[in-house]
Amino acid sequence: MKFLNKKNIFNLILILSIYFIVEFLINRGIIDSYIILNIVVIGVNIILAVSLNLITGITGQFSLGHAAFMSIGAYASAIMTAKLGQPFIVGIIAAALSASLAGIIIGIPTLRLKGDYLAIATLGFGEIIKIIGLNNDYIGGATGLNDIPQYTNWTWIYFCVVITIIIINNFIKSYNGRACISIREDEIASETMGVNTTYYKILVFTMGAFFAGIAGALYANYFYFIRPDSFGFMKSIDILVIVVFGGIGSVLGSVVGAVMLSIISVFLQNIPELRMVVYSVILFLIMVYRPQGLIGKNNLRLFKKRGVLNGCAHSK
Amino acid sequence: MILEQIIQQVINGISLGSIYALIALGYTMVYGIINLINFAHGDIYMIGAYIGFALTTFFKLNFLSSLIISMLLCSILGVLIEKVAYKPVRNSTRIAALITAISVSLFLEYGMMYFVKPETRTFPELLPDKQIHIFNTNAVLDFKNLSIIVITISLMLILQYVIYKTKIGKAMRAVSLDSDAAQLMGINIDKTISSTFAIGSALAGAAGVLVGVYYNSINPLMGVLPGLKAFVAAVIGGIGVIPGAVFGGFFLGITETVISAAGGSLYKDAVAFAILIIVLLVRPNGLLGKNIKEKV
Numbered sequence: 001m002k003f004l005n006k007k008n009i010f011n012l013i014l015i016l017s018i019y020f021i022v023e024f025l026i027n028r029g030i031i032d033s034y035i036i037l038n039i040v041v042i043g044v045n046i047i048l049a050v051s052l053n054l055i056t057g058i059t060g061q062f063s064l065g066h067a068a069f070m071s072i073g074a075y076a077s078a079i080m081t082a083k084l085g086q087p088f089i090v091g092i093i094a095a096a097l098s099a100s101l102a103g104i105i106i107g108i109p110t111l112r113l114k115g116d117y118l119a120i121a122t123l124g125f126g127e128i129i130k131i132i133g134l135n136n137d138y139i140g141g142a143t144g145l146n147d148i149p150q151y152t153n154w155t156w157i158y159f160c161v162v163i164t165i166i167i168i169n170n171f172i173k174s175y176n177g178r179a180c181i182s183i184r185e186d187e188i189a190s191e192t193m194g195v196n197t198t199y200y201k202i203l204v205f206t207m208g209a210f211f212a213g214i215a216g217a218l219y220a221n222y223f224y225f226i227r228p229d230s231f232g233f234m235k236s237i238d239i240l241v242i243v244v245f246g247g248i249g250s251v252l253g254s255v256v257g258a259v260m261l262s263i264i265s266v267f268l269q270n271i272p273e274l275r276m277v278v279y280s281v282i283l284f285l286i287m288v289y290r291p292q293g294l295i296g297k298n299n300l301r302l303f304k305k306r307g308v309l310n311g312c313a314h315s316k
Numbered sequence: 317m318i319l320e321q322i323i324q325q326v327i328n329g330i331s332l333g334s335i336y337a338l339i340a341l342g343y344t345m346v347y348g349i350i351n352l353i354n355f356a357h358g359d360i361y362m363i364g365a366y367i368g369f370a371l372t373t374f375f376k377l378n379f380l381s382s383l384i385i386s387m388l389l390c391s392i393l394g395v396l397i398e399k400v401a402y403k404p405v406r407n408s409t410r411i412a413a414l415i416t417a418i419s420v421s422l423f424l425e426y427g428m429m430y431f432v433k434p435e436t437r438t439f440p441e442l443l444p445d446k447q448i449h450i451f452n453t454n455a456v457l458d459f460k461n462l463s464i465i466v467i468t469i470s471l472m473l474i475l476q477y478v479i480y481k482t483k484i485g486k487a488m489r490a491v492s493l494d495s496d497a498a499q500l501m502g503i504n505i506d507k508t509i510s511s512t513f514a515i516g517s518a519l520a521g522a523a524g525v526l527v528g529v530y531y532n533s534i535n536p537l538m539g540v541l542p543g544l545k546a547f548v549a550a551v552i553g554g555i556g557v558i559p560g561a562v563f564g565g566f567f568l569g570i571t572e573t574v575i576s577a578a579g580g581s582l583y584k585d586a587v588a589f590a591i592l593i594i595v596l597l598v599r600p601n602g603l604l605g606k607n608i609k610e611k612v
Contacts, residue, residue, distance in 0.1 A: 056411070062410075062411070109593075109597055110593070110596075110597070112597070113596055113597075113600060115410065116351075116353060116410070117551075117596055117600055119353075119414075120353075120547070120548075120551055120592065120596065121592070121593050121596050121597075123544075123589075124548070124589035124590070124592045124593050125589070125593065127544075127585060127586070127589045128586045128589050128590060128593075131582075131583060131585055131586040132586065134582070135582045135583065233544070237415075237418055240411075240415070241415060241418075244411055244412065244415055248409075248411065273429075273430055274426075274430060275426075276422050276425070276426035277422075277423060277426045277427050277430060279422065280419040280420070280421075280422035280423040280426065281419075281423065283415060283416075283418070283419035283422070284401060284416060284419040284420070284423070287405055287408070287412045287413075287415050287416045287419065288404045288405060288416070291405070291408045291409060291412035
């Protein structure tokens with residue numbers, strides 16, 4: 001397969017032109033810092049949602065501890081940039097590697113569990129990591145870690161999001177991605193057909209943690225300040241809600257879900273007292289009236305040739 | 317001296333464990349019957365505490381009558397939640413049902429916070445401040461501890477009676493074993509599920525009032541962590557198994573107080589979750605759970 005085919009060149013031009021248009025608008029001052037703040041939040045949420053979608057949506061492993069990987073990434077990057085004075089790229093790499101290491105360590109024992117039990121075990125790990133963070137004085141304990149240099153800008157967030165989406169989207173369409181989908185559809189059947197289910201589950205868990213770590217680094221290096229409480233159980237739920245809201249198993253859905261929910265929460269900030277009440281009602285209505293999510297199970301494909309499903313792994 | 321401390325910690329642990337056990341019973345019953353982790357359960361416990369607070373502070377009722385009224389109102393609330401929120405998603409995917417449960421939980425927490433304001437409130441002193449010394453040592457059995465333990469055990473005995481001796485209990489056991497077969501035998505599934513929610517929520521309401529009496533302070537987010545812990549207790553004992561929930565609750569309560577007494581109070585939540593993970597890895601069906609073979 002040629003890499004530089006028409007479609008890829010077109011996508012590349014599209015990606016770059018979006019980047020330069022927004023960069024131009026920022027330089028001209030049309031996009032102010034408040035919008036950039038929201039763009040960063042949306043970008044972080046997209047990375048988190050897409051990576052959780054790989055675990056929960058594509059491979060069908062129910063994880064309620066995704067925020068823990070984000071917190072490991074955030075703290076790793078914060079330590080690297082604020083305490084050790086390293087450049088941001090070192091922080092991001094450290095964040096991604098430490099989070100994926102945690103993914104392996106957590107994944108090997110817990111991925112033997114299934115369904116609700118796996119969800120509870122990952123929830124437990126998330127809480128344990130939060131409590132360790134709360135009691136560790138080197139990283140500030142419960143008061144949090146301050147004075148993290150602000151490195152995250154439009155360039156970093158945009159390219160991290162794009163790279164995450166491209167890698168995960170291509171992974172899903174690959175041989176490995178099809179193996180993961182077979183695990184979701186029927187684990188016993190796919191094992192019978194020779195798929196190494198343990199290997200793929202741990203691989204996917206580690207990949208998801210890797211990107212969640214990057215999201216954590218971007219988050220920490222934008223907001224100056226992190227504390228363990230921001231990465232608790234509720235954050236994991238928020239990420240899961242984005243995935244389900246967009247459409248479970250759909251990368252495009254996760255992107256749309258992250259954008260939509262972030263915009264909704266911006267509007268809800270006008271009514272701080274009732275914010276969570278309205279949010280919960282919206283959540284409930286979506287689950288009752290559109291449980292398959294906004295996009296459903298469709299995968300990200302910008303151009304659909306007639307008759308050919310563009311390598312889409314599961315056509316229905 | 318050491319023995320004295322051990323006795324004291326065990327008493328405190330049993331009191332805390334009773335609360336966990338009461339909440340865990342509701343979790344386990346609901347999970348057993350519709351396979352749903354009812355995240356809103358911890359919030360029903362919180363609302364139970366607030367109802368108890370309102371009844372004793374504004375209506376000046378005594379302890380027992382406010383306990384019973386709070387249990388009744390909580391069971392109505394539980395049935396209402398089941399009818400409004402969980403029934404429409406009963407046939408959806410697991411994940412949709414779970415998120416519905418979370419949305420109900422958020423709704424109750426923040427709706428309550430809107431009405432009663434987020435600050436912590438002080439529960440009135442309802443029980444006499446009597447203390448009993450055990451075996452002539454300095455270990456103290458508070459009247460509060462005693463009443464929590466007695467009420468918990470009597471509620472559990474009533475529950476045991478309802479489940480094993482009455483018709484509705486038989487229906488519950490049948491539905492949790494095989495709901496399709498139960499339906500074919502003429503059991504009204506809707507009614508059975510509603511009564512499960514009613515009983516579970518009543519127990520949570522009782523736990524709420526007891527916690528208010530024991531710790532004297534309540535706030536709208538008080539249900540989150542005990543809810544999770546009670547759920548952990550239910551899983552440790554074996555989810556869906558009623559004696560398992562009681563065992564898990566007492567086990568978790570005693571472990572937690574012992575760890576706090578040993579100086580690890582900051583890590584007590586982490587230890588609870590660590591125990592959960594170890595139990596899940598060694599015996600995924602819980603310590604008292606049955607081993608079910610997976611069929612292809």
